[in-house]
Amino acid sequence: MVRSKKTEDDHIKVAKDLLLASILPNVEFDGWSSGAFEQAVIDSGVDISLVHQIAPRGAIDLAVAFHKKGDELMMHGYKQENFTELKYSEKVMQLIKLRIQASNTHKGAVRKGMSLFALPQNINEGGQLIWKTSDKIWNTLGDKSTDSNWYTKRTTLSAVYSATVLFWLCDDSDEAIDTWNFLNRRIRNVMEIEKAKAKIKKTSFGQSVFSFFDLLQKPSNEHKSGFPGYKG
Structure with missing residues (x-):
């Protein structure tokens, strides 16, 4: 059996995971601080x-890595589940x-973050x-919008996600049931707004207003680097 040779990226990933695992226990008490970072470097044994x-x-770079790791775990969970029978709004939820459950064991790190x-x-x-994170969710669900809807979908979902995380941080209900009920209400509110928007679009006033916003286009790949969510 031939073993594949580890690349530099593989070594970096392993080292990053070691640093994250080493800093998380201290973040609960010290936050994402220089002290917590220095201790993580010592505990991890990663070359300086x-x-x-x-x-x-x-x-702060480890805090960013922690958030991105949560996105990776969300996608891993998505691949393990069957979304076929779910309504679109249920898939978003x-x-x-x-994504939130990916941080279940590190609530303190999320709060400090x-x-x-x-x-x-x-x-x-x-x-x-x-x-x-919102962009990843929409892309996962096959969003094909290229006009102003590309922006509004991600802006709205970012607000829903942020509000739900804040609620979750203070939630002590069994299995975070209160958080999921809160999320369900927020998703329902969004769906009601979308229905109202669709009705307004059918009026002459709505067509006039939304025709202006439809001039907005999804940023092209070569211009994404400076757009929210595309840094680094």
Whole structure:
């Protein structure tokens, strides 16, 4: 049996996972701080040159990696489930649920992360992470919109996701049932807004207003780098 040779990317991924596993226990108490980061470097045993490559800015780079890891776990969960019989709104809800459940054992790290990305110097990057999560959900569900709907779908879902995470952080109900009920209500509200928007579009006033917004187009691949959710 021939073993595949590990690439540099493989080594970086393993090292990043080690750093994340080492910092998470300390984040609960110390936040995504320089102290927690320095201790994680010691505990992980990752070579310092590799640490600088993975997290040149320190703890905030690991906080970003933690969020992206949650997105990966969401997608892994999605591939394990059968979404065939679900309504479209139920698929959206289930993906958000999977994304939140990906952080079930690290609620404190999520809470500290929200505080970190609420700081003025980090708020743009935090917004990009949430936008990218929403973008990933819509793309997973096969969204083909290219006009203003591309923006409104992701903006609305980002708001729903953020509100649900905030509710979940304070939820102590069994199996977070209150959170899922909250999410269900938010999704229903969005669906009602979409129905109302469709009715308005049929009026002459609505056609006039929405024709302006339809001039907006989904950003092309070559221009995504500066758009929310496409940094890095």
